[in-house]
Amino acid sequence: MPIYEYRCEACGAQKEHLQKMSDDPIAQCPACGSSQYSKQLSAAGFQLKGNGWYVTDFKNGSGPSCGGGGGCGSGGCA
Template identity: 65%
Template sequence: MPIYEYQCNACGHQMEALQKMSDAPLTDCPACEQAELQKLISAAGFRLKGGGWYETDFKTGSKKNLAGGSSSDSKAASSTSTASANA
C-alpha cells in the first residue's frame, strides 16, 4: 500500500497516511479537526542500490551478454542471484 502525504490548508499540519489506492482521500485534519486536508505530490522513496543487481538478471536467450562479459561471467552472476533469491 502506498504512503500519501497530506497538508492542512487551515493550520499547516503535515502528515503521512498508509492507504489503499482505491481509498478516498482524507479530508479531516487530526490537529485542528477542520476539513482542509490536501493531498501533496511527492517523489517516491524507492532506490535500487547495492551489488546485487546485474544487467543480465532478467534477460533471456541471446540478450544475456549485452555488457560484453564472457558467458562464464553471466552464468556466475545468474547462479549468485539465484542463490541470493533462495536464501
C-alpha cells in the first residue's frame, strides 16, 4: 500500500497515512478537525536496485550485453 502525505491548511499539521489506492482521500485533519486537510504531491520513495534493472545494466550507455558474439538475434540472449 502506498504512503500518502497530507497537510492541513488550517493548523499546518503534516502527517503520512498508509492507504489503499482505491481509498477516498482523508477529509478531516486528525490534529484540529478542520476540513482543510489535503493530499500533497511528493516523490516516490523507492529505487530500483540489483541485477536486471536499467540502472545497473545500462550505466555506460552502451545498451544490453548478450555475453558473446553473434548478437541477440542469433539466440545468444535468454
